[in-house]
Amino acid sequence: MNKIKILLIEDNRILHDGISSMLKKQTDVRVVATIENGENILQVLDRLNADIVLLDIGLRSQNSLEIVKLLKKDFPKTKIIVMDLVPLQADVFEFVQAGASGFILKDANVADFFKTIRSVNEGAKVLPLHLTGLLFSQIVEYTIKAVPHSTIIESVRMTKREKQVIELIADSATNQEIAQKLNLSTYTIKSHVHNILEKLSLNNRVQIAVQAHKSDTYKTAMYTTSLISE
Secondary structure (H helix, E strand, C coil): CCCEEEEEECCCHHHHHHHHHHHHCCCCEEEEEEECCCCCHHHHHHHHCCCEEEEECCCCCCCHHHHHHHHHHHCCCCEEEEEECCCCHHHHHHHHHHCCCEEEECCCCHHHHHHHHHHHHCCCCECCHHHHHHHHHHHHHHHHHHCCCCCHHHCCCCCHHHHHHHHHHHCCCCHHHHHHHHCCCHHHHHHHHHHHHHHHCCCCHHHHHHHHHHCHHHHHHHHHCCCCCC
């Protein structure tokens, strides 16, 4: 079994030791390095090739947001999970825009802690539950303003089910919510999302939502399509 290789960046000694100890007890996780202060993070990551970086949002001697930007620039395939006690919406937005794949609240229970790590490793985006819908909408709105108008979504042939999935993604629905509304399994929805990304040559669901919001056809369809019929 391939273990999830984790680099932990935490300068609070108590949290550093506690998190490291928890991680080392998991059979599917391997802590390849821990960093507290002063180490060259890029050199460590280049040497150890971690799958996930667990990063404290409040490092005393370094700017965590800048670390995320640097890591995503030099190691775009490495996934970053930010840890914080109670992150503000503005902070979450900035870190997501910089490339963070997930957030772990420091008061989360152990089950949620490891669920977030495993979900992010599988490619999911995990955000604080109470901010998810609002944050997703804010990111889409920001990106729409930043990206020129495009009709790519209207020029690609989609199945009726794929169109329904696109509409729900544009409405900020998660895969689980889409599955419930369409009476399908989450696995099936993940497959549809993958096919949509492939057809549109896009990288993530935010880009799908942006394309849908910029398309007159999909703006109309969001309010007219039945979610039950094939």
